[in-house]
Amino acid sequence: MNMTLDLKAVARCCTIQVAVLLSIVGPNGTYAQDAVSGPTISVEILPAQAGGHSSTITNAPDLAPILSACLFSQPGEPPAALSTRDFALACVVPYVTGLWLDPTVLYRSHDDIVAQATDRLVSHPDGEPFPVFAPAVLIEDVRARLAPELDGQTDVVIDVLPDPLPAPSLDPDSLYNSIGLLYLPNPYVVPGETFNEMYGWDSYFIIRGLLASIDHVMANPEATVWSPSDRALTSLSSDPDSPHYHRDFAERLFETAKGMVDNHIFEIAFYGGFVPNANRTYYLTRSQPPLFTQEAIAVYEAARRYGFDYTDTLSPYLSQIDPDYEAPDGFDGWIAHEVLPAAERYYAYWTDPDTVWGMSSSNPRVREVEHEGESHPVYFYGTDGIGPAPEVARSTQPQNRAIYRDDATYLQANPDVNVDNRFYNAETTCAEFEAVGNCGDPTYGLTQDYYAADRGLRASGFDLSNRFGDAGQWAMDYAPISLNVLLLVMAEDIDHLAMIAGESPRNDPEALADRRSFLADFFLRPDGTGFGDRLAAADRASGAPDFAYAYATQIYLLWAGVLAPRAASDLVQRLQASQDGLTFLPAAAGSTGSPQYGIPTSLIDTGKQWDAPYAWAPIQYFAVNGLIANGFSAEAALAMENWIAAINAFFAADPVIIEKYDVRDPTDDPRVRIGYAHAQRGFGWTNATYMLFANWLYSAP
DSSP: OOOOOOGGGGGGSSEEEOOTTEEEEETTEEEEEOSOOOOEEEEESSOGGGTOOEEEEEOOTTOOHHHIIIIISSSSOOOSEEOHHHHIIIIIHHHHHHHTTOTTTTEEOGGGHHHHHOOSSBOOOTTOOEEEEEEGGGHHHHHHHHHHHHTTOOSEEEEEEOSSOOOOOSOTTSGGGSOOEEOOSSOEEOSSTTOOSOBHHHHHHHHHHHHHHHHHHHHOTTOEEEETTTTEEEEOBSOTTSTTBHHHHHHHHHHHHHHHHHHHHHHHHHTTSSOBSBSBGGGTTOBOOOOHHHHHHHHHHHHHHHTOOOOOOSHHHHTTTOTTOOOOSSHHHHIIIIIHHHHHHHHHHHHOTTOOOTTOSSOTTEEEEEETTEEEEEEOOOOOOOSOOHHHHTBSSHHHHTHHHHHHHHHHHOTTTSGGGSSBOSSSBOOTTOOOTTOBOTTTOBBHHHHHHHHHHHHHSOOSOSTTOTTOTTTTTEEOHHHHHHHHHHHHHHHHHHHHTTOOOSSOHHHHHHHHHHHHHHTBOTTSSOBOOEESOTTTOTTOOSBOOOBGGGGHHHHTTOSOHHHHHHHHHHHTOOBTTBOSSOOOTTOSSSOOOSOBSBSOBOSBTTSBTEEEHHHHHHHHHHHHHTTOHHHHHHHHHHHHHHHHHHHHHSOOOBSEEESSOTTSOOOOSBSOSSOOBSOHHHHHHHHHHHIIIIIOO
């Protein structure tokens, strides 16, 4: 049955209708579906066996350009209806593929260093230039490289990064509390909208998305690609002499993906031995989920699959700090001389108790726990900064600036949570920018234990959620499933990289097997209700439960193949159980009731952006790959269909792709109590999962 609905009714009825008299707000204004009706196309959002939802799009005068081009500007009469597959391949896939290299949307390079340097996250005095910092050993080279772009302009200044780096300080004018872009040698793709910097774990998914677009283009040499600048579709060509030769386009995508891996190698080499949260000075004291080895292996495999040429981007830099450095002459050499050394150094940042950063006396990311009579290391998203995070305290987003004030109010009002003034201490104020003991900072009264937890949440990528307390205060007391699984995979990846390099594996296979067994047992809830982040500092976290509430990162155990077949099956069944009308995994194709458009991060609605009802691309990625790896192909297909349906539904109404979706109503613009005022548009990792899933479901090479 078709009827005109308010878009917010999508979760309550069987049709999404985008028709006359309905105003849709797009990224450049309002696309008004006015009373002048034209041809209409019914777009299938979910296949019949998954609920049969559809959307009707009318060719009104102000229809968004991408929809007008892909639906109504092709030769012949427009079809009356499009399947999910046809809408994906005609509209969304060309849109995504065209966004990667467009400098007005996602692509950043030295050609517009001002755009790279401009910080939209942290407030900045009008009229002051944005600084770009480069390592002292490279400063003259960097100035020479950027001179053509900086000629005659005053919006950017090149500064020397202090060597050695200073100790963290509460001084608001210190390096880590001030804005500044960290120089990177290669162009990169940003997540979207507000962001001009290259992020840690976002970049992994973006790289996978670039490679997925390569797969699509190489399998479809005459594919169409959307140009946001020209607001038009362009057809690629299989003719090598054509200016739109498909392989040339694919090679540009590949060079960008490989260049982003090289940027991470550069960061590991020059910015402290790890991949920072992003290339800003205020991120120099923390990393993000470690996916570096996964991205490098993915690029290496793509190079071998398509025979792309090797391009050196790092030898001018690495040769200046390593007298024994040998420039690679191909991808195997790249792995041996650049990727593997960086991977081992980054792995030590996370796992070696003796690897410390800056002025730290111990590695805050490593801790030992006793389990079943044996001692085991567990890993935390520990950071090396102190005090308020600048992107919160000086955020350009008012609701983000309120986080610390609101958490201080909560902790002050709940002394049972704030035992011994651990997280809020107005009685003893930190003086002269020094964080001594358990003092409260002068502005909010929050302590360094609170800020360590807050920064740990931000390093985890899941910022913010209530699973570690209503103020996130216990984040450094819980061992997270996500990080511990990622580091297991990183150890296995390092062995794989060593084999490519012709070297011996770094890890004992039995030790890795034992580690798998430990993770499967340590994170298992004793009541059999699945797996959870586990309290590893019960002596400190007064009032904290032994396990955090159920979270979608349980799925990482499937992705990494940690669980035995029976345990994997039990977990999938557990994740299909409903709580308050939501599930982590869809039960089965053809199930009754309203569909759920994606996998939420949790089943608890806290008003924070990394809790219910929001679905984010990373969780979809790990879930689908984990389901496939464990033989749950039907469940994986359904999860992909539901995620594509969410993106298609929003895209049919407002043709952009956003950072997260409401699983109950995918056409809603998710506005959370804590987070960005509106869903960020762009959007790197959502684009990536869409391309991967569309390839797998519709047009896999």
